[in-house]
Amino acid sequence: AQKVTQAQTEISVVEKEDVTLDCVYETRDTTYYLFWYKQPPSGELVFLIRRNSFDEQNEISGRYSWNFQKSTSSFNFTITASQVVDSAVYFCALSEYTGTASKLTFGTGTRLQVTL
Amino acid sequence: DAGITQSPRYKITETGRQVTLMCHQTWSHSYMFWYRQDLGHGLRLIYYSAAADITDKGEVPDGYVVSRSKTENFPLTLESATRSQTSVYFCATKTGPNGLYEQYFGPGTRLTVT
Numbered sequence: 581a582q583k584v585t586q587a588q589t590e591i592s593v594v595e596k597e598d599v600t601l602d603c604v605y606e607t608r609d610t611t612y613y614l615f616w617y618k619q620p621p622s623g624e625l626v627f628l629i630r631r632n633s634f635d636e637q638n639e640i641s642g643r644y645s646w647n648f649q650k651s652t653s654s655f656n657f658t659i660t661a662s663q664v665v666d667s668a669v670y671f672c673a674l675s676e677y678t679g680t681a682s683k684l685t686f687g688t689g690t691r692l693q694v695t696l
Numbered sequence: 697d698a699g700i701t702q703s704p705r706y707k708i709t710e711t712g713r714q715v716t717l718m719c720h721q722t723w724s725h726s727y728m729f730w731y732r733q734d735l736g737h738g739l740r741l742i743y744y745s746a747a748a749d750i751t752d753k754g755e756v757p758d759g760y761v762v763s764r765s766k767t768e769n770f771p772l773t774l775e776s777a778t779r780s781q782t783s784v785y786f787c788a789t790k791t792g793p794n795g796l797y798e799q800y801f802g803p804g805t806r807l808t809v810t
Contacts, residue, residue: 625801
């Protein structure tokens with residue numbers, strides 16, 4: 581069965597610090613997708629990024645960057661120069677195709693608190 | 697463009713009552729999902745649907761029933777609500793080949809069972 585582990589339950593940083601959120605996954609499939617979602621205090625779930633298992637290029641989007649390493653089954657998320665607005669719960673997720681549909685398995689989330 | 701809507705947004709009900717949570721999408725995505733979110737558990741899949749009239753169980757289906765007679769609607773029914781079903785419920789849709797791409801979530805329904 582697929583599994584996603586986010587070992588960091590909660591992280592607190594001061595604004596402008598860099599912070600990395602860890603995500604480790606388990607899957608037996610060769611084709612899969614990895615995702616990061618953000619859940620701000622308002623409660624909605626916001627999609628941030630999708631990465632497929634055949635694309636190990638790192639991605640940067642503004643202050644956000646993602647490091648995908650198949651060798652260690654990790655898909656880590658770094659926020660550079662964090663801001664108070666980054667305070668949220670961040671979820672890593674894994675999608676596998678089961679033959680009838682694909683399903684997402686979520687990690688338990690990492691709560692990021694950015695203070696002034 | 698409303699995307700995904702859920703109703704009600706907040707609901708308080710008593711143990712033993714039947715409750716139906718509604719989910720409606722305007723995109724005509726084939727795949728729809730119901731999750732519950734509880735502290736310490738992240739999001740757990742209750743039921744999903746690959747198309748109208750096709751539904752299947754997820755990780756925590758007990759006590760829930762779904763139907764999908766139309767592509768755009770995917771109601772979730774708690775047949776006899778229990779306190780353990782107090783949670784935030786999210787509906788989601790998905791697109792992409794075999795539905796492998798990202799899911800888009802509704803705003804959630806906060807359900808309290810007293």
